Amino acid sequence: MRTFLLKRLPSGLLVLVLASFLIFLILRLIPGDPATALAGPDASPATLAAVRDRLGLDQPLPGQYLHWLGGVLGGDLGPSYAIGGRVADLIGNGIAATVQLTLGALLLVVLLALPLAVAGATTRRRPVAAGVRALTTAVLAVPPFVTGVLLVLVLAVTLGLLPAGGHESLLDAPDLAVQYLAMPALCLALPSAAVVARHLEDGLRRALAEDYVRTATALGVSRRRIVWQHALPIALPSAVTVLGLQVGQLIAGAVVVERIFAWPGLGQLIEQGVVRRDYPVVQDLLLLVVACYVAVQLLTDLAYTWLDPRVRWE
Incomplete structure (x- = not known):
């Protein structure tokens, strides 16, 4: 290692x-x-x-x-030109909200992609598999800002289930914080969940077509055990790599989503920096995004080596 x-x-x-x-x-x-x-x-x-x-x-x-x-x-990000204050303080004020949104979206990506991929790859009913494929295609075809507006219209305005926008700390009011987090995290997670689900589904289909699966089926091993204990570990490493790539998309997409849902994160800060030509703010934020992306890719490679013993041996 x-x-x-x-x-x-x-x-x-x-x-x-x-x-x-x-x-x-x-x-x-x-x-x-x-x-x-x-x-x-x-x-x-x-x-x-x-x-x-x-x-x-x-x-x-x-x-x-x-x-x-x-x-x-040297750890000195310098002063802001137009917004005011030190850039490090400005980033410190907004980074917690952005991290909260990104981690919430990442959790939803896993929770949505895994059952969709398993359902699409293992079902013997063609309409179900076609429905999963059509759903992921539709999610990928709709831009995040359109998805955000639709979620607000349906869940907030029409049904009144969730607040349309805002933010609350998880430490101060966990229940209220989850309500504020639900829609922006879902809006951010849907495209990435569709991508990961498709890759994982294809990997599961290839794994289930192997000879050992037919042998296990002939020996009476249950379909559920074959999928979760044998096929999924084979398909998982490539899906983890795709998930790591999608983290970069989550960080970039947070700029748009935070604007839609009035989420007080780094997205609003970078927007203000661009509009006001505040070079230090924009430079430091973009470099921070790249650093996060590089760190995530390194962690993804480490996870891949842990999931696939062949990489460790090499």
Whole structure:
């Protein structure tokens, strides 16, 4: 396991360095000027020059990049240009809500994908299998913002089962927090659950077509035992890899979902940073997302080696 980590860490660090360079460069290529956004469109050239000097935007781009990267490596994310306060404090205020939403969605992905995949792969009734396939296709075809609006209209407005938006801490009011979390987590989880269900279903179908399954069936082993004790462990490693990839989609999708349900997470913060051309906020948040994605992929690889002994032997 230690050798595996030593092999994976350099590539992860390289991805973070390349991502930091691309994030920095792309933000500078986007039309707009933080100095103009702060001073106003009618500001004089002298005022704009003073603002750029104060923010360090008059320095060469390589110097700005190295200054930012050095601050990140040193744990100093710097001050926000437009929103106000330290970037680390702003992220700290919103990260708990985003983590809560992402973990809730990840739990729903597992709870939805597993029974759908098993039902689609093991049922002998073609209408059931076709229904599972049609359901996953429909979920993948509908954008998350449309799904969010439909959930609000049905569950909040029409049926009145859940609040339309808001947030509550799990520590202060667990019951109310779950109610606020249910719809945004479901909206975020549905596309990823459909992807994982399809991959797991295909893996189960291949596993159930193996000769040992026919032998076990002929020996009188129950269908349930064959599926859960023999076929599922074979299909699970590839599905775990797909699930790890979907975590990145969950983190990215949280930006849209938080906006729909007024969820006070990092999604609203990055939106404000983009609108106000707040470079430090956007840079640090995007790099944090990439770091989370790299960490999740590393954990996914570790889980794969644990689930598949052949990888460990190699």
